[in-house]
Amino acid sequence: MGDNPPGRNPMQRFANAVSSVVEGPVIWFREKVVEPNRPTYYWYHRKMRRVPTIDECYTDDAVCYLEANAQFKRDKMVESEILSILRQRYEDCVHYETPDHVPKCKLLLDQYNKAAENWFIKYGDLGFVGDVRDAFMKQKHRMVWERRHGPVGSGMRETNVPA
Structure with a gap:
């Protein structure tokens, strides 16, 4: 939400406000709910545990x-x-x-x-x-x-x- 710099004119400020209202809940939901509950998969560098020979x-x-x-x-x-x-x-x-x-x-x-x-x-x-x-x-x-x-x-x- 704080990624957008303040606009120089009223039109840019209005676009930034609408963007933060629309994107804010989506970004919050992804960062606070989805990513903490997602398991991590390391597809390319998967380390298998060594088993007894x-x-x-x-x-x-x-x-x-x-x-x-x-x-x-x-x-x-x-x-x-x-x-x-x-x-x-x-x-x-x-x-x-x-x-x-x-x-x-x-x-x-x-x-x-x-x-x-x-x-x-x-x-x-x-x-x-x-x-x-x-x-x-x-x-x-x-x-x-x-x-x-x-x-x-x-x-x-x-x-x-x-x-």
């Missing part, structure tokens, strides 16, 4: 397994989108810096390659129907391999060397 669930707890699987699927979608954003940034850099893009876009390419490697370590070879148990078993097998043979990709140790 599969290693924290009991073997016969179906609800915990379903929540952990849903969390795993959400994490996979988020990390896939991050990977596609990094790929798009690199492609945009190559497109923009075309004649000498190799040195200028090297940082973006390294970031993308590291993210793609980490994504593949976690989700690669699971297929479309891979779930949280498959990913957990994959992680367990990788840890056993690294304990026996060293980091993946470094070659196997000698068989006669004690671990």
Whole structure:
């Protein structure tokens, strides 16, 4: 209501008075009744609560397994989108810096390659129907391999060397 400055002539003052008489109750109703009783929805930045991971669930707890699987699927979608954003940034850099893009876009390419490697370590070879148990078993097998043979990709140790 106090948003309108006082008019310089009688016609402007009359228009401001009519406006405040018409808009005043509407603005009051919206600010005092509607907005305090409206729930807040954060559509674009909704934060889902973190649920227990599969290693924290009991073997016969179906609800915990379903929540952990849903969390795993959400994490996979988020990390896939991050990977596609990094790929798009690199492609945009190559497109923009075309004649000498190799040195200028090297940082973006390294970031993308590291993210793609980490994504593949976690989700690669699971297929479309891979779930949280498959990913957990994959992680367990990788840890056993690294304990026996060293980091993946470094070659196997000698068989006669004690671990």
